[in-house]
Structure formats: C-alpha cells, structure tokens
Amino acid sequence: MILSKSYFFTLREDSREEDSTSGNLLVRSGMIKKVGSGIYALLPLGLRVFEKIKRIVREEMNAIGSQELTMPALIPEDVYIDSGRRDAFGDSMFALKDRYGKPYVLGPTHEELFAAAAKMYINSFRDMPVSLYQFQTKYRDEPRPRFGLIRVREFVMKDAYTFDRDEAGLDAAYAAMYGAYERAFDRMGLNYVIVRASTGVMGGLLSEEFQAVCDIGEDILVLEDNSGYASNLEVAECVVEGELDTSNLLPYEEVHTPNAGTIAEVTAFLNQPVEKFVKTLIYRIDGELYALCLRGDHEVNETKVLNLLGALNMELAAPEDVAAATRAPVGFAGPIGLDLPIIMDRQVGVMSNFIVGANKGDYHYMNVNLSDFTPTRVADIRQIKEGDLCANGAGRVRFARGIEVGNTFKLGEKYSKAMDLYYTDADNHLHPVVMGSYGIGIGRCLAAIVEQNHNELGIVWPKQIAPVQVAIVVINMKNEQQVEAGFDLYEELSATGLDILIDDRNERAGVKFMDMDLIGVPLRITVGRDIVDGCVELKFQGESEAVVVPLTEVRERVEAWFVD
RNA sequence: CGGGGUGUGGCUCAGGUGGUAGAGCGCCUGGUUCGGGACCAGGAGGUCGCAAGUUCAAGUCUUGUCACUCCGACCA
The missing domain is CATH 3.90.960.10 (YbaK/aminoacyl-tRNA synthetase-associated domain)
Known part of the structure; x- marks a missing residue:
C-alpha cells in the first residue's frame, strides 16, 4: 500500500455521531463511516481488517468440515410465516414489497433457508452429518442502534448450521463448532468468556454465548473465578441461602x-x-x-x-x-x-x-x-446479584460486561419439525433431523477487538488482524537516499507476504507518526537519519524504544517477529 | 413508542434581544520549516436539514416535517 496513491485519511477530532471508543477510533482512522443510524460503510483500511477476520473464521469453519455457501438476504415473507417466526420477529424485521405488491423481508437470520437447503439434500441417515455455513448480511430493525459497529441494523454474520441423525450426533457437531470458535476468537486476540445463555426467540435445547469482555458490553456476565463458572445474567441460577426457622412463628x-x-x-x-x-x-x-x-x-x-x-x-x-x-x-x-x-x-x-x-x-x-x-x-424467578452464592457452590459471583461476538445453539428438532425436514433411518422409520445453529458477528468482532486493544494514541491491532503489519515511514521525501531505501525495503518486505505500507506522503514526520499510531500499525520502520549508516529504525508494538537495524537485516528481523 | 438534545463549509463548533454568515482543523498557492499532529501570507469552499408562516428584512421568531443523538421502553 503506497500511501500517497491510496484512499487514506484520518480525522483529528472525535466524531459527534459516535458514542463508543471503538466507533470513534474506527471513524477517526478512516476505516468506517456512518451512513445512517446503525448503517456503516467499510472503507478500504477497515475492509482489510474485516476480511482478515473473515479469513480466520472461514479457515476454522473449513477445518471442521463445514461447507460454505451463500443464501440470499432478500427473502419472500412466506418463508418466515411458514416457520412461524414472522410474528416472533415482528417489527425487528425489515419488510418490503416488490412492484406487484408481494411481501418480502430482509433476512435477520437464516435457519429457514438452511433447513430448506438441507431438505434438498437429506433423505437418508447416510446423508448426515452435514455442516453448512455462509457469510451474509443480516438486517434487523434495531430500536436503538449504538456503539459503532456493536449494535447496528445491517451487519455481516457468519452463520453455520449442522444437521445430524440424533442428539449424539448434534453433541459431536456442537463440540467441533465450539472448538472452532475458541480457535477463531483466540486467533483474533479477543479476551472472551463463554457463558450459558437464554435460548430466547431461537428456541432449542442449549445456548452458549462467546462474550468479549469490555465495559461497554450490553450483556451482563455472571462469573465465579475459582470454578470458571460463567453465565449470562438472564439465566444465572440463584441458590437458596439460609434455612427456614420455624422456632418462633407468630400470627400475622x-x-x-x-x-x-x-x-x-x-x-x-x-x-x-x-x-x-x-x-x-x-x-x-x-x-x-x-x-x-x-x-x-x-x-x-x-x-x-x-x-x-x-x-x-x-x-x-x-x-x-x-x-x-x-x-x-x-x-x-x-x-x-x-x-x-x-x-x-x-x-x-x-x-x-x-x-x-x-x-x-x-x-x-x-x-x-x-x-x-x-x-x-x-x-427461581429472581435476578442474581453480585456477591450471591454461585449456583455451583464454589464461591461468590461477580459481574462483568460483555459484547456477544458469537453464539452456539443446540436447536434440536424444533426447526426440522416446523420445516418438515425428516430422514429415513436404517429401519425405514422417519425421524426429524437434529439441528444446531452457530453465529459469529464479524463487525462486532472488529469493534470488540478495538474496544479491547487501544491506547491514548489509537488502535493497537493484534498483528494478525492489523490492516497492515508493517509501515515504512520515510521521514524526508526530499532526501533521495531515504526515498530510495524506503521503496527498496517496500519491495523486499512485500515479498514476505505480509501487508506492507509505505508512507511516502509529503508530510512532516510527526503527522506520519501520529497517523500510524492512530491506525494501529504493529511494526513501524522509520527510514530517516540513520540511512547514512545504512540503517533504519524498527519500532515494535508494545516497545517504547526503537531499535536501529542495518537494512540488510531488516527482512530477517521482520519475519522472525511475525512468526513469533 | 414516551421524554430530552442537536441539525450552520469536508470535520469540530461559534453566531444576546431579527439587518443578509464566522473561527479552528482539513484543502489549494507561495515562502520559511522538517524525527511526534509546524509557522507566515494569500485563497477556494456554505440552498444555515427541509417546507410553510410572521416581517421591509429570518441562521435567529412561529408551525409543521425529516434526520441524527441521549435517557427510558424493547431486544437474536
């Protein structure tokens, strides 16, 4: 990425429209731009990060044998009426009509269509297990969008669905998906906890949420640190404390x-x-x-x-x-x-x-x-309080806030029965397919990563997520030696496969440094005064001091740093 | 859906009691600077959200409307 020829801008001040740290940093670094309430444009730099998150998720999905496909976002309303969910979603669904007056909706989630896809394929127990996923834009008419990319009305979600013969099969599919989720969120560098959650509108047997821990999270997490207990507040069980004292009952x-x-x-x-x-x-x-x-x-x-x-x-x-x-x-x-x-x-x-x-x-x-x-x-109908006894008896609970970046549901037979998705077993009996559904909000991951990784100057991207891993800052564009060395380095490092940026703008050094700090470059290479000795400075993320390195050693150092 | 706030240049904002629009940042030109968001001089850029109304005259007053936003309600 040659900066002087790229779509690139930063803002010096916070946007009045943004109410979160991550939203502001993403807007100020020119990665996203609000188009309407809860609707965002992903600009080139932001799209790079977005695609890296998708790539991680895609790799982990493929690794457990899930197959990618794409369902439409525009869906005939009948699909949701047939499954009985049109009323359940109600006003949170975007609805529209075509020129003939036929009603359509923009899909808020895709269980129905995946069940339909499964129906085309699954006839026999031999056809399972099977696992499908997509990345698709979802639409939900949120009453109150907020916090940048965290609560929006249009968002990209990776949603996966598994189809199994029985509950044992579902358990195995669920466990595989759960492991894939852990690996994906680990690779993103997120600090998260997995909590038991309410099955809510989705229905089903079990729901767990992957919650990125951070202060602006909209969900309250109930945690007990010694035992690792973690639950969403909505379903956190309360235990009865104390015993009935019948020694001195009085008349009322x-x-x-x-x-x-x-x-x-x-x-x-x-x-x-x-x-x-x-x-x-x-x-x-x-x-x-x-x-x-x-x-x-x-x-x-x-x-x-x-x-x-x-x-x-x-x-x-x-x-x-x-x-x-x-x-x-x-x-x-x-x-x-x-x-x-x-x-x-x-x-x-x-x-x-x-x-x-x-x-x-x-x-x-x-x-x-x-x-x-x-x-x-x-x-048990009460809300648990901080300091209450944990349901497992291990200790007292504390609260934390979380952003739901992923969820996993054991749906069971609910949708397969509703959608008439049955298979024939070895004894020629019909059984409903046992389904699971699993989501990851890509934009939410992006926002949560920023929310968890920033400092007073800007974003501090984990290096595997950063829009560029290495930025070469040429201090003085009028100094031919610096310019030449900078571009030589750019060529050389680009061959490593990492994403390299060269800041060749006619700006003062301070401006370039501030911009690189704002957009969150993990490794900055400064081509400046040391060039007369054939050296440049390497400043690694998290280090306060730069190190001076001969040009000949730069590539080696960069590669060693990245695999670390 | 209820209550509040705000809409003025690309961004952040200022514009008592009505008199025909400003600043900072950003942008363009020239110069001086040049390793942590430089300085000087000159310049471009605005249907003041939109629509009615009051008035000789509306960014300013009235009404309506739209958008954004905060609190609440609601929420995979």
Whole structure:
C-alpha cells in the first residue's frame, strides 16, 4: 500500500455521531463511516481488517468440515410465516414489497433457508452429518442502534448450521463448532468468556454465548473465578441461602403504613431490614395477570419467568389493573387473600415472620408466614446479584460486561419439525433431523477487538488482524537516499507476504507518526537519519524504544517477529 | 413508542434581544520549516436539514416535517 496513491485519511477530532471508543477510533482512522443510524460503510483500511477476520473464521469453519455457501438476504415473507417466526420477529424485521405488491423481508437470520437447503439434500441417515455455513448480511430493525459497529441494523454474520441423525450426533457437531470458535476468537486476540445463555426467540435445547469482555458490553456476565463458572445474567441460577426457622412463628397482624407504597418507604417507616419484606409485583404475562413474590431486596428476572410459564411477553400491570386485582393502590399488594396465580421465588420459602402488603391502601401485614397463603408455583424467578452464592457452590459471583461476538445453539428438532425436514433411518422409520445453529458477528468482532486493544494514541491491532503489519515511514521525501531505501525495503518486505505500507506522503514526520499510531500499525520502520549508516529504525508494538537495524537485516528481523 | 438534545463549509463548533454568515482543523498557492499532529501570507469552499408562516428584512421568531443523538421502553 503506497500511501500517497491510496484512499487514506484520518480525522483529528472525535466524531459527534459516535458514542463508543471503538466507533470513534474506527471513524477517526478512516476505516468506517456512518451512513445512517446503525448503517456503516467499510472503507478500504477497515475492509482489510474485516476480511482478515473473515479469513480466520472461514479457515476454522473449513477445518471442521463445514461447507460454505451463500443464501440470499432478500427473502419472500412466506418463508418466515411458514416457520412461524414472522410474528416472533415482528417489527425487528425489515419488510418490503416488490412492484406487484408481494411481501418480502430482509433476512435477520437464516435457519429457514438452511433447513430448506438441507431438505434438498437429506433423505437418508447416510446423508448426515452435514455442516453448512455462509457469510451474509443480516438486517434487523434495531430500536436503538449504538456503539459503532456493536449494535447496528445491517451487519455481516457468519452463520453455520449442522444437521445430524440424533442428539449424539448434534453433541459431536456442537463440540467441533465450539472448538472452532475458541480457535477463531483466540486467533483474533479477543479476551472472551463463554457463558450459558437464554435460548430466547431461537428456541432449542442449549445456548452458549462467546462474550468479549469490555465495559461497554450490553450483556451482563455472571462469573465465579475459582470454578470458571460463567453465565449470562438472564439465566444465572440463584441458590437458596439460609434455612427456614420455624422456632418462633407468630400470627400475622395488620399495621398502618400511611403513604408507604415502596419498599424503601416501608422499610424506613417500620424500621425493619429490607430482607424482612416480601414484595408482590403484579405482572401481565401473555395477557393474564400474575402476582410475583420476591424478597424485598430482590429483582425479578423476566427471562426466568417467561421460560417458567412458556410465555412470550410480560410487563408490569397497569395501575388500574393492579387496583382492580388487589383492591388497593399500587404499592400495597400482598399474597394473602389475593385472587391471582402467585409465583413465589424460592428464596421466600426460607423466610419467616415477614412483612407483605395487605391489599388495602396504607396497610401492611407483619409476621406473615408461609402457612398464611398458598403460592401457585415456587421457582427461581429472581435476578442474581453480585456477591450471591454461585449456583455451583464454589464461591461468590461477580459481574462483568460483555459484547456477544458469537453464539452456539443446540436447536434440536424444533426447526426440522416446523420445516418438515425428516430422514429415513436404517429401519425405514422417519425421524426429524437434529439441528444446531452457530453465529459469529464479524463487525462486532472488529469493534470488540478495538474496544479491547487501544491506547491514548489509537488502535493497537493484534498483528494478525492489523490492516497492515508493517509501515515504512520515510521521514524526508526530499532526501533521495531515504526515498530510495524506503521503496527498496517496500519491495523486499512485500515479498514476505505480509501487508506492507509505505508512507511516502509529503508530510512532516510527526503527522506520519501520529497517523500510524492512530491506525494501529504493529511494526513501524522509520527510514530517516540513520540511512547514512545504512540503517533504519524498527519500532515494535508494545516497545517504547526503537531499535536501529542495518537494512540488510531488516527482512530477517521482520519475519522472525511475525512468526513469533 | 414516551421524554430530552442537536441539525450552520469536508470535520469540530461559534453566531444576546431579527439587518443578509464566522473561527479552528482539513484543502489549494507561495515562502520559511522538517524525527511526534509546524509557522507566515494569500485563497477556494456554505440552498444555515427541509417546507410553510410572521416581517421591509429570518441562521435567529412561529408551525409543521425529516434526520441524527441521549435517557427510558424493547431486544437474536
């Protein structure tokens, strides 16, 4: 890459449109440019990085025997209606019509088409296992795009699908894919953890996420360092702490608590610790009202509730619904005498002589016990907190934030049944194919790498990802000796197969150095004052001092550095 | 979808009470510089998001609209 003849520019100031470090660095280094909300152009330098990430993923996919193909992004809407997912995606799907009025969508994910591809091929158990993947642009109408390439509306994803005869086959395919993912993310230089996740809209048996750890991550990871436990907050199991003390159960009594409708107000008014309260939240879940009971200092985990009930939507009930159900204003609901299904968190099961709302404005009950009401269900429905006991008992959990750069799903038979994908076994019986699906967000990887690897001057690319590995900076373009040596070196190093850049612009040295630091060149070779001795400077990423090396040794040093 | 903010040159922004647009950076020319985002002089570049309205006169006031953005809701 000869800089004076290349599309190359940098910006000195942060862009007002960008709200993340990675987004700003990528924009300032001229690698990406926002075109619209959640829509980005990949400029030449950015595309180089993007292609390197793709190459790593492609190599790892091919290495486990997955075959690449390409599905369309523009898809007849019927495909998703048939699988039952059109409604599940709802407004997050981009929808459009052709000139005849026929409805189409831009694919948000491609299980359906891959199932269709499998259907063309798979008839017999002899046709499996088989594994397919693609790189394809996905479209999701995100309500709120943000953080540069991290939450966008158009993005390239590598999605892979495996097809097996049975669950044992799926387990093997899943394990292979999991290993490929570990190798791919390791090669990218990402710091990541693998967490158990919710199967959500995708459905299925198991979901795990590859989460790049960083502060702007939108997912909360629950970690226990000694045991290596890692879970997404959404599904992190809570364990019951403490035991039920039945030694001194008291009869419940009504107490007047004027204007004390929040937990904070009641605890203050009654001067009791928040752990002595049980709060009762009225939710509307798939249209029906439910009461959820949790200890006062605990929060509802909506994912757990939805999974428990097999429901799709839940929201706090409207104030008028609460009033009708509890015969009291919001803030005084309680389980005693309440005519709603009651789902009680397991932790409440070890509480005694606690305080609940009395279903009567400005009143609570004290000294309530489990015998005073009957929950419909008792389950783990609370959100885990930092410092809680880990589900495996190994210790206390801490939280971290993560960017989901990849996920793996054991889908099982859900889509094959929906898409009528069956095969004949050796005994001539029909069985549904057992599927897995696996995604990697390429742009997210790029953003996460930058988010994890930068300093005050710019990006610090891992050398295998960097847009160029080596930059030759010619200090003085009017000095013929420097120019000639620079271009000779450029020729020589280009033969190594590495990506080489020569900065031959008529700029001052400071400008060139700043630009190279901004775009994140792992090795900078400076052709300057030492050229009179036949030497140049090599400055390796992470080293504060440059080393002076004779021109004759440069190639050797560069090659040794890169394989290191 | 609810609430807030912002739209002025390629970028970052300034433009009390209305009077016909500026700065810094970037770009072009010349000169002095030349190893960590140089300096001097000259210059090019703007339908002030868009549309109506008020007014002799609108970047500025009114209304509408679009875009971007933040908080919330939502979220593979």
